[in-house]
Amino acid sequence: MSLQKAATEVRENAYAPYSGFQVGAAVRGASGEIYVGCNVENVAYPEGTCAEAGAIAAMVAAGETQLTEAYVIAGSPTPVTPCGGCRQKLAEFASADAVVTMATTGGAEQSTTVGDLLPGVFSASHMDR
Numbered sequence: 281m282s283l284q285k286a287a288t289e290v291r292e293n294a295y296a297p298y299s300g301f302q303v304g305a306a307v308r309g310a311s312g313e314i315y316v317g318c319n320v321e322n323v324a325y326p327e328g329t330c331a332e333a334g335a336i337a338a339m340v341a342a343g344e345t346q347l348t349e350a351y352v353i354a355g356s357p358t359p360v361t362p363c364g365g366c367r368q369k370l371a372e373f374a375s376a377d378a379v380v381t382m383a384t385t386g387g388a389e390q391s392t393t394v395g396d397l398l399p400g401v402f403s404a405s406h407m408d409r
Protein backbone atom coordinates (compact mmCIF):
# COMPACT_ATOMS: atom_id res chain seq x y z
CA MET A 281 0.00 0.00 0.00
CA SER A 282 1.21 3.54 -0.73
CA LEU A 283 1.64 6.18 1.97
CA GLN A 284 -0.89 8.28 0.04
CA LYS A 285 -3.55 5.57 0.20
CA ALA A 286 -2.82 4.75 3.84
CA ALA A 287 -3.05 8.40 4.93
CA THR A 288 -6.18 9.00 2.87
CA GLU A 289 -7.92 5.97 4.37
CA VAL A 290 -7.01 6.67 8.00
CA ARG A 291 -8.18 10.27 7.62
CA GLU A 292 -11.72 8.88 7.47
CA ASN A 293 -11.30 7.85 11.13
CA ALA A 294 -10.21 11.30 12.32
CA TYR A 295 -12.14 12.45 15.40
CA ALA A 296 -12.40 16.21 14.89
CA PRO A 297 -15.80 17.41 16.17
CA TYR A 298 -14.36 20.74 17.42
CA SER A 299 -12.33 21.89 14.41
CA GLY A 300 -14.20 19.94 11.78
CA PHE A 301 -10.78 19.51 10.17
CA GLN A 302 -9.85 15.89 9.52
CA VAL A 303 -6.21 14.99 8.98
CA GLY A 304 -4.59 11.69 8.05
CA ALA A 305 -0.91 10.80 8.21
CA ALA A 306 1.28 7.85 7.30
CA VAL A 307 4.95 7.24 7.95
CA ARG A 308 7.21 4.52 6.61
CA GLY A 309 9.50 2.95 9.19
CA ALA A 310 13.04 1.91 8.29
CA SER A 311 11.73 -1.68 8.06
CA GLY A 312 9.41 -0.62 5.23
CA GLU A 313 6.31 -1.01 7.40
CA ILE A 314 3.67 1.75 7.18
CA TYR A 315 2.17 3.30 10.32
CA VAL A 316 -0.87 5.54 10.27
CA GLY A 317 -2.47 8.16 12.48
CA CYS A 318 -5.40 10.58 12.43
CA ASN A 319 -6.10 13.62 14.55
CA VAL A 320 -8.03 12.95 17.76
CA GLU A 321 -9.59 15.93 19.57
CA ASN A 322 -11.25 16.18 22.98
CA VAL A 323 -13.44 18.74 24.69
CA ALA A 324 -10.83 19.85 27.24
CA TYR A 325 -8.04 20.23 24.67
CA PRO A 326 -9.86 20.83 21.39
CA GLU A 327 -6.63 20.92 19.37
CA GLY A 328 -6.18 17.30 20.46
CA THR A 329 -3.45 15.13 19.05
CA CYS A 330 -2.21 15.61 15.50
CA ALA A 331 -2.34 12.91 12.85
CA GLU A 332 1.45 12.95 12.44
CA ALA A 333 1.95 12.46 16.19
CA GLY A 334 -0.44 9.51 16.05
CA ALA A 335 1.45 7.86 13.19
CA ILE A 336 4.78 8.37 14.95
CA ALA A 337 3.37 6.97 18.20
CA ALA A 338 2.13 3.87 16.34
CA MET A 339 5.60 3.39 14.84
CA VAL A 340 7.34 3.68 18.21
CA ALA A 341 4.79 1.39 19.84
CA ALA A 342 5.61 -1.20 17.18
CA GLY A 343 9.28 -1.01 18.14
CA GLU A 344 10.66 1.24 15.40
CA THR A 345 12.43 4.55 16.02
CA GLN A 346 13.40 5.65 12.51
CA LEU A 347 11.10 6.84 9.74
CA THR A 348 12.21 7.33 6.16
CA GLU A 349 9.21 9.14 4.70
CA ALA A 350 5.98 10.82 5.80
CA TYR A 351 2.70 11.80 4.14
CA VAL A 352 -0.01 14.08 5.53
CA ILE A 353 -3.37 14.90 3.97
CA ALA A 354 -6.32 17.14 4.82
CA GLY A 355 -9.29 18.76 3.14
CA SER A 356 -7.47 22.07 3.01
CA PRO A 357 -7.25 24.52 0.12
CA THR A 358 -3.47 24.13 -0.01
CA PRO A 359 -1.34 21.16 1.15
CA VAL A 360 -1.49 20.90 4.94
CA THR A 361 1.81 21.58 6.72
CA PRO A 362 2.77 19.89 10.00
CA CYS A 363 2.49 22.08 13.11
CA GLY A 364 5.61 23.12 15.03
CA GLY A 365 5.34 20.34 17.59
CA CYS A 366 4.99 17.72 14.88
CA ARG A 367 8.03 19.09 13.07
CA GLN A 368 10.10 18.49 16.19
CA LYS A 369 8.62 14.97 16.50
CA LEU A 370 9.47 14.22 12.86
CA ALA A 371 13.01 15.51 13.42
CA GLU A 372 13.39 13.19 16.42
CA PHE A 373 12.78 10.09 14.33
CA ALA A 374 13.98 11.01 10.82
CA SER A 375 17.10 12.26 9.11
CA ALA A 376 17.04 15.79 7.73
CA ASP A 377 16.71 14.52 4.15
CA ALA A 378 13.60 12.39 4.82
CA VAL A 379 10.83 13.45 2.46
CA VAL A 380 7.55 14.79 3.84
CA THR A 381 4.71 15.01 1.34
CA MET A 382 1.84 17.34 2.18
CA ALA A 383 -1.44 16.93 0.32
CA THR A 384 -5.01 18.02 -0.11
CA THR A 385 -7.95 15.70 -0.64
CA GLY A 386 -8.41 17.61 -3.91
CA GLY A 387 -5.22 16.04 -5.29
CA ALA A 388 -2.59 18.75 -4.73
CA GLU A 389 0.75 17.53 -3.38
CA GLN A 390 3.88 19.31 -2.24
CA SER A 391 7.04 17.62 -1.04
CA THR A 392 9.69 18.94 1.30
CA THR A 393 12.14 17.45 3.79
CA VAL A 394 12.25 17.21 7.55
CA GLY A 395 15.30 19.51 7.53
CA ASP A 396 13.57 22.18 5.49
CA LEU A 397 10.51 22.03 7.76
CA LEU A 398 12.60 22.76 10.84
CA PRO A 399 15.78 24.72 10.13
CA GLY A 400 18.00 25.21 13.16
CA VAL A 401 16.41 22.24 14.93
CA PHE A 402 17.21 21.81 18.60
CA SER A 403 19.05 18.51 18.94
CA ALA A 404 20.78 16.43 21.58
CA SER A 405 24.14 17.84 20.45
CA HIS A 406 23.13 21.21 21.92
CA MET A 407 23.33 19.62 25.35
CA ASP A 408 26.96 18.54 24.89
CA ARG A 409 29.31 20.16 27.38
Ligand code: THU
Pocket residue numbers: 296299301303318319320321326327328329330331332352360361362363366
Ligand atom coordinates in the same frame (compact mmCIF):
# COMPACT_ATOMS: atom_id res chain seq x y z
N1 THU B 1 -3.77 18.94 12.71
C1 THU B 1 -3.10 17.78 12.40
O1 THU B 1 -3.54 16.68 12.79
N2 THU B 1 -1.96 17.87 11.68
C2 THU B 1 -1.46 19.02 11.16
O2 THU B 1 -0.46 18.97 10.48
C3 THU B 1 -2.15 20.29 11.38
C4 THU B 1 -3.27 20.25 12.34
C5 THU B 1 -5.05 18.84 13.45
C6 THU B 1 -5.00 19.22 14.90
C7 THU B 1 -6.44 19.60 15.16
O3 THU B 1 -7.21 18.44 15.42
C8 THU B 1 -6.91 20.17 13.82
O4 THU B 1 -6.00 19.69 12.85
C9 THU B 1 -6.96 21.67 13.76
O5 THU B 1 -5.80 22.24 14.23
